[in-house]
Every structure is written in structure tokens, then in C-alpha cells.
Amino acid sequence: MDLQTRELAEKLGEVLADLGWKVTAAESCTGGAIAAAITSVAGASGWFEGSVVSYADRIKRDFLGVDAGDLVEFGAVSEAVVRQMAVGVLSRLDANLAVAVSGVAGPNGGSEEKPVGTVWIGWAHGQGQEPLQADARLLHFDGNRQQIQAKTVIEALSGLLEIAESHRQR
16 A cells, blocks of 8 residues: 555544544455555544445345336436435445445457546445535546556545544534
């Protein structure tokens, strides 16, 4: 793990601990790398609830509650699916903040519409009676499979940190 990823995970842990929040993840193209980055931080058990590696569409549908029709219509690498993955993992695990990722890490599997390096990241959060909020972002990364996965982890952690920090300032 590179220094930037470690520093993001450590800072995320500090902010979440201050808030008393827990985070969770639903990962597809990163295959557990977000959870690995988070759990590399000592004390993560105080603010990390767990992660679901939902590589197969069946897991996205059956465990995370992603709509089967959306998987068919939009594909797993889509805004609709990552939003539902984030909301699904947040609702199934006891957390306040969630991230979900789905993408084409390559070297195969790309298409003209979704070339290798296409990644959707979704975030969801809610606390107590606060309304659930979800957002998603489309990214395009260059590089090999490992580089695309590493860049996805950095963006996922950065988004989590941004949301957490915005709540700490309230």
C-alpha cells in the first residue's frame, strides 16, 4: 500500500472516531482493497464495521439489494448499481457511512461504452434520524489492473473522508 492510501485511511479513522461513526464498503473491482486499506490502520475495529466483496452480480442483487432490472439494463458498472450497492451495504451493516465501487479494471472486459479504466464509485451516509444521502461519481483511470484498483481505492477513501469531514464541521 502506498503512503497516500495509508494517510487517507489514517485520517479517515481519526475523523470517524471523532464523530463516533462507523464505515463500511461494498467492493467489486477492488476485491477487498478498500477494506484492506482501512484495516491496515491500528484501531480500525472502533470505526470499521465490515465489507462485502460483491464481485458477482448475484451477490449485488441477493445480498446488497441491487435491482435485477438495473443490473440488466445498466450493467454492474453504472451509477444506478453503485448507488444501490452503497445504500444496500449501509442498510445491512451497522454503519453511518458507506462506499461502493464497480468498474472495469482490465486488462479484459472493457467495451466501447465502458472501456478498461471505467469506474463508478458511490457513497451513502445517514445517522440516526438524518435522511439517507447517496451520491456517485464516474471516473476513468489509465494504467494496468493494479494501478486502476489502487487509484479507485484512493478516490473511494477521499470521498469517504470528504463526507466525514463535512459532518465534523457541523
